[in-house]
Amino acid sequence: MLILMFAPPALAQQQADAGGEPAYGSLADLLEDEASRNALIEELRGLEAARTDQAPGVEGAAPPVEIAAQAPSDQRPEQVSFARRMAATTGHLAANMGDQFAALGAAVGGLLGGGEAAAEGADLAPVDLQEAGAAAVNLAILVIATFVVFFVLRAVARPSFRALSGWALRGSEKLAMLRTIVAVAVAAFVDVVVVALAYLAGGFVSSLLVNEVNADATRLALFLNAFLVVELFKAGLRMLFSSGYEGLRLVPVAADQARYCNRFLANLAGFIGYGMLVLVPVLNFNLSPALGSGVGTVIMLLALIFAVAVILKKRTVLRDRLFARAEQSSGPGRVLLRLLGRLWHVLALAYAVLVFAVTVVDPEAALPFVAVATLLTVVYAGLGLLISVVLSQLIGKEIRLSDRLNAAMPRLQARVNTYVPTGLKIIRALLLVLVAVLVLDAWDLYDLAAWYASEAGGRTVSAIVDVLVILAVAALVWIGLASLLEHKLSPKEDADPAAAARAETLMGLFHTTLAIAIIIMTSMIVLSEIGIDIAPLIAGAGVLGLAVGFGAQKLVQDVITGVFIQLENAMNTGDFVSAGGNSGTVERVGIRSVAMRDLAGTYHIVPFSSVGAVSNYTREFGNHVGEYGIAYRESIDDAIVQLEAAFEELKEGPLKDNILAPLTVAGVSALADSSVNIRVVIKASPGMQWAVGRAYNRLVKKYFDQAGIEIPFPHTTLYFGEDRDGSAPAANVRVLGDSRVVDTQDGGR
Structure with a gap:
């Protein structure tokens, strides 16, 4: 049946290569026959199922054929337990590694045996040593020429890198990150241009070798492609971990740490890149696929051992640095940094083992998927880290307003420095969530595009954006209105303490009222945006407001009277007043009452509704x-x-x-x-x-x-009257305890 499938295309291809017309007629005859057509359909479905079974990491893929074969007759492959599937997968991995090492040993033995029989037994193509030597010389010439041009261009570009680094480090600290981003972008462009020019120079040398000495163009193209991929990857590493130019380093680490990370990742990338993209294809084509596959496994195994050794060696070092960075942070960022410090080596080891496993099991299908997913993860994490660093620097910068604006609205600067960092922290948290979702989508653990295309996904994203806009507008309204109140009510610099106290009282009253109104309105709008019906809430609030209005008339009267008393500047904190039948020094003016302390030290709280008149003894004079x-x-x-x-x-x-x-x-x-x-x-x-x-x-x-001026005290004058002839009658004066009578007329006896 496979012959029926592939014979017509092969025949068509052969005829096309020979210069004839493709055998489309034979293919049409095959499809016209119903039996042949049905057989062809069944074979295509079988091949598709086998391909799907061999593609790990793809969502919805069926279990491997080995697992399906081991399942009971009444059990579907997807019903096999996780432990059985894991056992089958690891067994398949071990079998593949064993086969590859056996094939590699046989190939090496065939090469060392030197005989044609040994080579045929190891399935090796015959090797022409003279031709192999010439090919090696041609490849060496291309490698040397390409890298010489590359290093010369790097040396020419070094002054520009130094100038960009110095420019990024100079200037105001406020725009430091913006200058760094611009400098890194320009340096990356120069770096990419250097790689491209070296690649073009290598292409020119390759064309000369092909034309002059009849070199194999495919081998030379393999190196040039590997050079382009590896050096562009290293250019990306230099953007993150520039060791020689501090101003061109995006990751905030010291120079020695950046140098170590750059060297480790660059060596690993060069070893894997040139080995898998140059050496393995050459061995596959010229000697044996088994030899190339075995060498590829050895390359990945050595890279795995090297990566595991470095990860374990630096496990505590990076953990301590992450813990130290966590101590400088707060909130969720601190928790995430501490968690990453404890688990980073586990994640790194799992990733290294995963790359090695998919390379051994199915390099053609799974390795490109892992490479693309890794590249997307690095891009997403790098952009997220860059934006997070920018936001962190903005959060730590204090916003300073002009002296004139601070004089008119004294609390505006403090308010802006409170709400702007809070908003930036929210944006940074949302950015972290977005990066996590994009990374999961890159590894096919979550289908972000399908979720967003669904009704629920679109509605959720729209609701999140609307809520953020509503909160931002509410914050702007609060800042604007609160600042306007301060501008209208703030006393001038030469104002007396009484005016300042009155302004503080009024601002506190109006700020509280304004904050309550904005919070209630914003909460209602946000609830409406996320899909909650607020009609019952509004109706309930209306009924509750009516009930409170009837039951709290006195409270409402207190508040309204207090507002008018403050607007008329009747009393302020520190005034000596008489209100509501009490006199004393005002210690607090609230929303509904005033607190006074009299001369005896008694503390009086007088509701504004009981204040008929206010007598202020401390106003002006x-x-x-x-x-x-x-x-x-x-x-x-x-x-x-x-x-x-x-x-x-x-x-x-x-x-x-x-x-x-x-x-x-x-x-x-x-x-x-x-x-x-x-x-x-x-x-x-x-x-x-x-x-x-x-x-x-x-x-x-x-x-x-x-x-000698007398300040009189009360006097009493006794008058006993007069007779008709004008003489005063005698007065009988008795002294208590004495029986004598004193006659005031003749002097007494």
Whole structure:
């Protein structure tokens, strides 16, 4: 049946090569026959099933043929246990390695035997030593010429690399990462140009060798292709781990660490690349496929041993560095770094063993898949690391605003330096998730394109983007409105403490109200975007608001009254006021109440709804109003002179800075029962009128005493009346405990 399948194409190809027309007619005759057509379909399906069974790492692939053959008759291949499948796979791997090493031994033995019989027994093609020597010389000439041109071009480009590195290290630290990215991009372009020019030079030498000495063009092309792939990979390594130019190094490590990583990966890439892309194909074509396959296995085994040795050697070193970096981080980044520090060697060893296994089992199908997946993983992780480093540097940089803007909105800079790093941290976390998803997709563990094409995937991505935009807009609205309130309410630099206290009170009140409103609105919109029906929430909030409105009328009245009291600047923290039947110094002005402490130290909390009027004793200035009484027989003018003298001494005392105006003598305010009252007014600083009054009272008493002016105390005059003739009748005065009677008219007896 296979002859029926491949004979027509082979015949067509032979005729085409011979210069004739392809045998399309024979193929048409084959397809016209129903029996032949059905047989051909069955054979194609069988070949497809066998190919699928041999392709590891492909999602949905059937188990290998060996596993299917070992399954019970009533059990499908996919129902075989995981342990049995693993055992079959490892057995297949061991069998392949054994076969390849046996074939390699036979091939080497045939080569060393030197006879044609030994070569035929080892399935080796006959070797013409003269031709092999000439081919080796031609290949050596190409290798030397290509690498000489490459190293010369690298030496010519070295000053440009040095200049780019110096430019990246100079300048402001704020744009350091941007300059580094630009410098690395330019250096990478120069590096790629150097590799391309060396490749072209090698191609020119190859064409000369082919034309002049009839060299094999295929062997020379194998080296040139390997050179291009390996050196481009090394150029990518130099972008990450540039050891000689600090400014062209994307990975933030020291020079010795970068040099070690670059040398290790470059040596490994060169060993595997030139061995698998040059040596193995040459052996396959010129000697024996078995020999080439065995040499490829040896190359990969040596690379595996070298990689395992380096990983185990540097296990603790890299772990300690990751732990040290984790101590400098916080949040999820710290946890991930510590987890990576504990498991990095396990992941690296698993990857190395995986590459070796797929190379031995099925290099033609699985190795390209692993190579592409590895390349995509490196690209995704590199871009993610680069963006993460940029974001980390931006997070650590403090945003500074102009002095004029800080004076108008003093809290704007602190607010921006709070929300911008938070937003960058969210972006970095989302970037980490995206890199993980892309890596899983590269290894066919997750089909990102199919998920995104589905309705659920598109809706999820759209919801995430919408939520991020909503949160960003909410943050901008909060920053803008809060800064506008600060601009309107912030006191000027020369404002008095009372105005500053009032501004702080109002800003706290409005900030709280604004924050609650923005949080509620943003939460509702976000819930709506992620698919939650907010209509019941709105209805429930309306009912709850109505219930709260009826049950908390007093609270609402407190809040509204408090807002108007603050807008009218009735009281501020530190004022001495009388409100709601209590007097004291204001210690706190809240949303619904004011807290005061009176002279006795009692702490009063007065709701704003109970405040009918506010009497503020500490606004702009205060007056000491004194009433000083003198006896009726004293001179009013002399008393006023003494009052003024006492004020003059007061102005020279420790309270002189609190006296705002000259003494005001209002004059005689009352003719009281036993005194003539004189009123004076002293204008003092707000809150200091009581201290000024106490000091002035002391001086008034002092000066009145020196001038002999009597400050009367209450007197009682007894009057016993008169007779008709105008004489006063006798008064009978008795002393308690004495029976004698004193006659006031004749002096008593």
